Amino acid sequence: MTIPYGRQDINEQDIQAVVDVLKSDWLTQGPTIPRFEEAVASHCGGKYAIAVTNATSALHIACLALGVGPGDVVWTSPNTFVASSNCALYCGATVDFVDIDARTYNMSVEKLREKLVLAESKGRLPKVVIPVHFAGQSCEMREIKALADQYGFRIIEDASHAIGGRYLGEPVGNCRYSDIVIFSFHPVKIITTAEGGMAVTNNPELDVRLRLFRSHGITRDTELMVGKSAGAWDYEQIALGYNYRMTDIHAALGVSQMNRLEEFCERRRALAARYNEALKDLPIGLPWQHPDTESSFHLYPIRCLGSNASDGRRAVFDKLRAVDIIVNVHYRPVHTQPYYQKLGFAVGDFPVAEQFYSQAISIPMFAALSDDSAITVINAISSAVRG
Numbered sequence: 098m099t100i101p102y103g104r105q106d107i108n109e110q111d112i113q114a115v116v117d118v119l120k121s122d123w124l125t126q127g128p129t130i131p132r133f134e135e136a137v138a139s140h141c142g143g144k145y146a147i148a149v150t151n152a153t154s155a156l157h158i159a160c161l162a163l164g165v166g167p168g169d170v171v172w173t174s175p176n177t178f179v180a181s182s183n184c185a186l187y188c189g190a191t192v193d194f195v196d197i198d199a200r201t202y203n204m205s206v207e208k209l210r211e212k213l214v215l216a217e218s219k220g221r222l223p224k225v226v227i228p229v230h231f232a233g234q235s236c237e238m239r240e241i242k243a244l245a246d247q248y249g250f251r252i253i254e255d256a257s258h259a260i261g262g263r264y265l266g267e268p269v270g271n272c273r274y275s276d277i278v279i280f281s282f283h284p285v286k287i288i289t290t291a292e293g294g295m296a297v298t299n300n301p302e303l304d305v306r307l308r309l310f311r312s313h314g315i316t317r318d319t320e321l322m323v324g325k326s327a328g329a330w331d332y333e334q335i336a337l338g339y340n341y342r343m344t345d346i347h348a349a350l351g352v353s354q355m356n357r358l359e360e361f362c363e364r365r366r367a368l369a370a371r372y373n374e375a376l377k378d379l380p381i382g383l384p385w386q387h388p389d390t391e392s393s394f395h396l397y398p399i400r401c402l403g404s405n406a407s408d409g410r411r412a413v414f415d416k417l418r419a420v421d422i423i424v425n426v427h428y429r430p431v432h433t434q435p436y437y438q439k440l441g442f443a444v445g446d447f448p449v450a451e452q453f454y455s456q457a458i459s460i461p462m463f464a465a466l467s468d469d470s471a472i473t474v475i476n477a478i479s480s481a482v483r484g
Contacts, residue, residue: 102461103284133348141268156253157339158339159296160253166188169223169224172225174203176197176202176453194450199453204228217248232427233396234392253276259287261362263390278298288358288361364464369384416480426459
């Protein structure tokens with residue numbers, strides 16, 4: 098039996114929710130979209146939620162809503178998928194990175210502080226910083242927000258991995274320490290809409306801008322229109338936007354999945370606890386959890402240690418895949434990608450992220466993973482590592 102590193106959990110209620118929409122009058126731009134947005138906002142404690150096609154489009158319009166453009170600088174983590182930095186490039190801005198903390202694998206607050214001091218001396222402070230909640234564990238947002246207040250940058254939380262997670266006892270996504278929070282609903286994430294994303298904010302002006310950029314920059318709101326409306330059919334394009342609208346079909350799956358969000362997270366945490374106990378005596382690194390956080394465990398990355406960790410990682414990776422445990426690696430540091438090296442980045446720029454990448458393997462972690470399959474994974478890792 099093949100065991101993937103992640104997969105969706107779809108039940109009959111999810112299927113029926115989608116079928117109900119397919120039989121309705123609204124396949125897109127209908128009432129299920131606001132229902133899904135309300136469900137996410139209610140869970141997080143955020144005021145406004147804007148559903149979009151995927152987290153990449155959510156990151157893009159978040160940058161646009163904050164006015165990111167040519168001449169601006171955006172900083173993010175190198176330990177992430179390329180979308181976290183690409184979104185700034187879409188806007189014509191310049192991207193830079195802040196190295197990660199060796200324990201949490203998230204953006205290092207100390208490295209951020211040091212980089213800000215240097216940037217201020219050069220008159221080149223970032224307009225926006227995008228911390229990434231890697232694997233489902235929140236960054237140290239209180240400290241990052243304090244630096245934002247001191248140095249005047251805005252914050253987009255890339256919480257693509259982290260819906261259902263908590264920070265300082267509160268849900269990730271409440272925007273207490275940021276301007277906008279982004280979620281992803283890809284099939285391997287905590288909940289899925291097949292493809293989909295969400296931007297959450299507490300700022301009513303950002304809510305208006307995000308909705309405009311989601312849908313071509315078009316409005317029917319007479320208070321936003323430049324001229325007088327000619328009638329109920331009339332609309333105006335008042336910004337250059339995109340077609341980033343989620344369909345009601347996808348939203349219906351999201352509404353149904355939200356009913357099981359806590360169940361999914363509890364199961365992932367139980368699996369993480371099981372892995373922690375079973376793997377603790379092996380010569381590998383396990384994901385450390387900051388006491389201020391409660392991860393949703395989108396990923397469970399182990400690290401192969403030792404002087405030849407990269408070779409060891411490859412050997413363990415190959416052994417696990419050979420027995421149909423489809424482990425993965427998250428992520429090749431963004432600055433080492435060929436496209437980013439053409440922009441001037443080089444191997445060695447962010448050594449902690451590079452070291453983590455050389456050691457990391459993401460092992461199976463998803464709510465539908467059975468206890469028997471978890472035992473199979475544990476035994477296979479033990480054999481591969483000891484071998």
